[in-house]
């Protein structure tokens with residue numbers, strides 16, 4: 001991906017996370033928690049202010065969380081110290097960098113020993129452009145092992161015309177058919193997918209999102 005676009009994204013999210021400290025976990029996070037083994041290690045891709053990673057950690061999951069924004073990562077570190085959370089690690093990383101992502105996944109595997117590693121990414125795919133999306137999917141297909149699961153939630157193309165609470169930054173309304181095909185071509189089986197509203201309501205906004213669970217073959 002072009003450096004320029006990565007820097008624009010980073011500037012926006014750095015500013016956003018200077019003042020966004022709400023740590024209520026997302027509905028998706030809570031939903032995923034009901035499905036995964038108690039001792040699963042979580043790799044969160046694009047963790048923002050850590051609302052979900054900190055909640056996973058509070059429920060006993062060793063968590064490794066990555067985000068491009070320095071501000072977001074610093075605020076996650078501060079919050080985890082405040083809450084005395086020891087088993088969450090926050091790393092500034094670019095999801096489009098195979099080196100950044102593979103290093104973080106290796107560290108999660110070291111922590112996991114024989115436990116399951118779960119991959120999780122919420123509201124990130126629509127904040128990447130198409131090339132960035134392909135880069136992270138390619139990296140994941142190389143780094144994920146057979147039978148490992150990834151959980152995605154992001155805005156789908158059905159959401160494009162709806163009003164938004166936060167404006168002024170890059171969003172791409174993902175064509176889910178293309179996304180499913182990419183996953184399939186990279187050796188994933190789609191275990192579950194659902195597009196709809198009511199899953200990520202925020203104030204006056206009720207976006208169309210897709211939830212996907214995909215298993216590496």
Ligand SMILES: C[S@@+](CC[C@H](N)C(=O)[O-])C[C@H]1O[C@@H](n2cnc3c(N)ncnc32)[C@H](O)[C@@H]1O
Pocket residue numbers: 006009010013026045046047048049051066067068069072093094095096121122123124127128132
């Ligand atoms: C809409 S926020 C979602 C944050 C969090 N997952 C949540 O649900 O609240 C999108 C996040 O993706 C991160 N992001 C965007 N591009 C990225 C990249 N290339 N590498 C890593 N993180 C990125 C941003 O910094 C931001 O924190």
